[in-house]
Amino acid sequence: MTIRLVLFDLDDTLFPSTEAYQNGLRAAWKRLRKDRGLSWSEFDQAYQRARQDVKKRLGTSPAARNRLLYFKRLVEIVYGSPHPGKVLALMSAYNACWSTVDVRSPRRVLRQLARRFVLGVVTNQVGEMQMRKLARLDPDGRYLKVVVTSEEVGVEKPDPRIFREACRLADCRPQEAILVGDSWKDDVQGALKAGMRAVFLHSGSVRRSLPSGVHSLSRLEDLPKWLA
Numbered sequence: 001m002t003i004r005l006v007l008f009d010l011d012d013t014l015f016p017s018t019e020a021y022q023n024g025l026r027a028a029w030k031r032l033r034k035d036r037g038l039s040w041s042e043f044d045q046a047y048q049r050a051r052q053d054v055k056k057r058l059g060t061s062p063a064a065r066n067r068l069l070y071f072k073r074l075v076e077i078v079y080g081s082p083h084p085g086k087v088l089a090l091m092s093a094y095n096a097c098w099s100t101v102d103v104r105s106p107r108r109v110l111r112q113l114a115r116r117f118v119l120g121v122v123t124n125q126v127g128e129m130q131m132r133k134l135a136r137l138d139p140d141g142r143y144l145k146v147v148v149t150s151e152e153v154g155v156e157k158p159d160p161r162i163f164r165e166a167c168r169l170a171d172c173r174p175q176e177a178i179l180v181g182d183s184w185k186d187d188v189q190g191a192l193k194a195g196m197r198a199v200f201l202h203s204g205s206v207r208r209s210l211p212s213g214v215h216s217l218s219r220l221e222d223l224p225k226w227l228a
């Protein structure tokens with residue numbers, strides 16, 4: 001069946017999130033260093049502990065990914081109480097990170113594909129943060145016609161319901177859709193469960209033999225040519 005809808009994972013598929021997160025943490029550390037004199041490794045340890053505390057408590061709830069809660073917990077660890085002003089200052093320093101990464105190449109891919117397909121995003125994250133990334137990629141909504149976050153849907157990838165919701169919004173059947181993502185479990189397996197095809201974005205060599213309906217690519221930039 002012909003492909004009409006191309007859905008993308010957002011983090012580290014369309015948007016270089018790992019690089020941005022690292023830049024954001026460095027910026028937050030510089031803010032905290034001013035009045036606390038923490039070294040980078042002390043800061044990073046406290047952040048990882050705060051993140052684990054939040055994740056342990058919230059499990060698979062989308063709130064378990066909320067940076068504001070990580071910084072609130074971090075401030076509690078470092079200062080012994082919440083200090084809302086400091087929490088917001090860290091969050092604001094962190095949020096400068098979205099503009100520190102280069103998105104020209106994924107934007108080019110979106111522009112090329114939008115001429116021939118309906119495009120969308122399916123992502124496990126809180127909506128606020130994903131809007132910041134999407135505002136870099138496609139601020140005017142010219143390319144991405146469907147955006148579904150786990151926070152809105154209440155379930156996370158690889159739950160097939162989140163993929164089916166994206167198909168429903170795009171008025172496409174799963175058989176007419178393909179999902180492009182860098183996570184074997186969340187993206188590829190989830191898409192297959194939902195009845196879609198998948199492209200596994202994978203920088204190294206793929207050792208496993210790929211099931212029917214799955215193709216692997218090492219670079220997002222190769223997608224337009226492959227879909228043609």
Ligand SMILES: [Mg+2]
Pocket residue numbers: 009010011012013181182183
């Ligand atoms: Mg990803």
